[in-house]
Amino acid sequence: MKRREFIKFSALTAALLALPSAMWAGQSVPEDKIVVLVELEGGNDGLNTVVPFSDPRYYELRGSLAVPKEEVLPLNETLGLHPKLAKLKEIWDEKELAIILGVGYPNPNRSHFRSIDIWTTASNSDQYLSTGWVGRLFTQHPVSGNFFSDSLTIGNDDTKPFEAAGMNNIVLNTPESFIKKAGDVPHIDKVSEDAMLAHVIETQNSLADAVEKMRSSMENPVPVDTEFPNSQLGKKLENITLLLKNGIKAPVFKVSIGSFDTHQNQAPTHERLLAELSDALSAFKEGLKEAGYWDKTVIMTYSEFGRRVAVNASNGTDHGTAAPHFMIGGKVKGGLYSTQPSLDDLDANGDLKYTIDYRSLYQTIIRKWWGIENSFLSGFAPVDCIG
Numbered sequence: 001m002k003r004r005e006f007i008k009f010s011a012l013t014a015a016l017l018a019l020p021s022a023m024w025a026g027q028s029v030p031e032d033k034i035v036v037l038v039e040l041e042g043g044n045d046g047l048n049t050v051v052p053f054s055d056p057r058y059y060e061l062r063g064s065l066a067v068p069k070e071e072v073l074p075l076n077e078t079l080g081l082h083p084k085l086a087k088l089k090e091i092w093d094e095k096e097l098a099i100i101l102g103v104g105y106p107n108p109n110r111s112h113f114r115s116i117d118i119w120t121t122a123s124n125s126d127q128y129l130s131t132g133w134v135g136r137l138f139t140q141h142p143v144s145g146n147f148f149s150d151s152l153t154i155g156n157d158d159t160k161p162f163e164a165a166g167m168n169n170i171v172l173n174t175p176e177s178f179i180k181k182a183g184d185v186p187h188i189d190k191v192s193e194d195a196m197l198a199h200v201i202e203t204q205n206s207l208a209d210a211v212e213k214m215r216s217s218m219e220n221p222v223p224v225d226t227e228f229p230n231s232q233l234g235k236k237l238e239n240i241t242l243l244l245k246n247g248i249k250a251p252v253f254k255v256s257i258g259s260f261d262t263h264q265n266q267a268p269t270h271e272r273l274l275a276e277l278s279d280a281l282s283a284f285k286e287g288l289k290e291a292g293y294w295d296k297t298v299i300m301t302y303s304e305f306g307r308r309v310a311v312n313a314s315n316g317t318d319h320g321t322a323a324p325h326f327m328i329g330g331k332v333k334g335g336l337y338s339t340q341p342s343l344d345d346l347d348a349n350g351d352l353k354y355t356i357d358y359r360s361l362y363q364t365i366i367r368k369w370w371g372i373e374n375s376f377l378s379g380f381a382p383v384d385c386i387g
Contacts, residue, residue: 027141027372027373027374028142028143028144029137029138029141029142029143029144029251029370030371031144031146031147031251032296033251033296033297033298033370033371034244034249034250034251034252034253034293034296034297034298035251035252035253035297035298035300035365035369035370036237036240036252036253036254036255036284036297036298036299036300037161037252037253037254037300037302038233038254038255038256038257038277038281038299038300038301038302039157039254039255039256039257039258039301039302039303040256040257040258040260040273040277040301040302041256041257041258041259041260041261042112042258042259042260042261042262042303042304043112043115043260043261043303043304043305043306043307043319043320043323044260044273044303044306044307044323045260045262045266045270045306045307045317045323046306046320046322046323046352047062047306047307047309047323047352048062048065048066048067048082048266048270048307049081049082049085049274049323049324050075050079050080050081050082050099050101050340051067051072051079051080051081051082052078052079052340052343053069053072053078053079053080054077054078054079055078055343057343057344061309061310061311061343062309062310062311063311064311064315065266065267065311065315065317067082067083071083073085073086073089075099075336076336078340079101079336079340082270082271082274084271084272084274084275084278085275085277085278086278087279087281087282088277088278088281088282088326088328090282091281091282091285091328091334092334094334095333095334095335096285096328096329096330096332096334097327097328097332097334098326098327098328098332098333098334098335098336098337098383098385098386099324099325099326099335099336099337100324100325100326100327100337100338100356100360100361100383100385101324101336101337101339101340101341101355101356102322102323102324102338102340102341102352102353102354102355102356103322103323103324103325103338103357103358103361104305104306104321104322104352104353104354104355104356104357104358105118105124105125105354105357105358105359106124106125106354106357107125107126108125108305108321108322108354109125109305110305110319110320110321111319112261112304112319115304115305116160116304117160118304119302119303119304119358120132120133120158120160120161121133121160122136122362122376122377130163131163131164131165132159132160132161132162132164133161133359133362133377134161134162134252135161135162135163135164135167136164136376137366137372137375137376138150138162138164138167138251139165139166139167140375140376141372141375143251147249147250147251148170148210148213148243148248148249148250149169149170149210149250150162150167150168150169150250150251150252151167151168151169151170151250151251151252151253151254152170152171152172152240152243152248152250152252152253152254153169153170153171153172153253153254153255154171154172154173154236154237154239154240154253154254154255155171155173155232155236155255155256156171156173157171157254157255157256159171159254161252161254162252162254168210170210170250174239175218175221175239175242175243175248176218178211178214179211179214179215179218213248214248217246217247217248218246218248221242221246222245222246223242224238224241224242224245224287224290224291225290226238226241226283226287226290227283228241228280228283228284228287229276229279229280229283231276231279232257232276233255233257233276233277234276234279234280234283236255236280237255237280237281237283237284237287238283238287240253240255240284241284241287241288241290241291244288244293245290245291251370257273257276257277260273260303262307262316262317263312263314263316263317263318264314264315264316265314265315265316266315266316266317267315281299281328284299285328288330294329294330295329295330295331296330297329297330298327298328298329298331298332298365298386299326299327299328299329300325300326300327300328300361300365301325301327302325302358302361303323305319305320305321305322305323306320306321306322306323306352307320307323308320308350308351309343309346309350309351309352310350320351320352321347321352321354322341322351322352322353322354322355323352325361327361327364327383327385327386329386331369331386331387332385332386332387333384333385333386333387334385335385337356337383337384337385338355338356338383339355339356340355341353341355356383357380359377359380360380360381360382360383361383362377362380363375363377363380363381363382363383364382364385364386366382367382368382368383368384368386369386
């Protein structure tokens with residue numbers, strides 16, 4: 001093991017040992033309720049995702065970027081989905097898609113790096129935290145040893161939502177690449193009385209065990225019959241389906257799609273990304289049904305911010321504030337939740353005013369889905385969109 005890795009693990013052990021024992025008390029994360037986080041990297045344009053087609057101000061401010069009213073897929077008499085979200089509209093029609101409107105936070109930050117840090121750590125805009133929201137939750141409410149790991153990130157992506165002392169977070173592109181790259185990790189039989197060294201040994205042994213479990217489960221894998229689109233997101237979600245179908249599960253998975261940072265010539269890029277999102281999630285629904293996990297999974301989207309209300313001079317949109325997000329699953333109560341921000345009541349920068357705090361989405365997962373009542377986000381009310 002490299003010295004810098006030893007230092008990293010030692011620091012984690014010191015932090016772990018410093019935690020009061022009360023932090024470990026409480027309910028555990030249930031074994032039969034999975035969460036899949038889908039990050040829309042770069043800041044998705046919420047106004048062109050859930051379109052306020054009945055509001056003339058939308059067409060005034062959006063100009064050439066506005067989605068024509070006749071092309072919108074109506075959800076009710078005022079709001080509709082972008083036409084490239086046709087597959088998601090089918091899930092909506094089946095009442096398994098909840099759309100939470102106006103998601104944001106007070107004093108929004110428009111920096112990609114800072115705003116996604118706020119989202120992943122569940123912090124206030126003026127607060128800097130080093131641990132992720134899932135990581136802090138799992139520190140208080142440990143994950144069962146029956147899971148493959150505490151989290152599984154598919155693709156070369158960050159694990160910030162899951163970071164905390166003692167977390168077992170695994171990142172992989174495919175099961176095959178994980179076995180190949182980590183397959184030479186040896187199991188250490190040595191026992192040490194030194195707490196930090198013991199933790200390093202435990203960590204390495206956990207990885208070795210994970211590789212062996214993955215190798216055993218995927219040696220002759222049960223294939224996925226569902227046809228997934230040949231897109232990056234489609235392949236990531238197909239790999240989650242393959243893992244679940246072969247007994248490799250974590251309480252939370254993470255994937256990403258992007259970039260939605262559409263400053264210039266937005267329309268073709270945004271249309272392509274929305275179509276990829278919609279088609280991949282539709283296939284994922286069928287894949288989860290095939291694996292027996294549709295009623296055991298909630299899918300949640302998130303992004304660092306929305307886009308500016310007005311189109312810019314480059315026929316794109318700049319960094320904005322509030323935007324809608326999706327929750328999807330067999331136990332999701334479909335419908336519109338929260339309130340659409342008003343285009344006649346913008347903030348001092350001409351941006352949308354948020355109508356629900358993003359941490360209410362996390363509370364929905366924590367309390368409504370995982371059934372954990374005494375979480376660290378107790379100041380935020382969950383959305384009643386999970387049955």
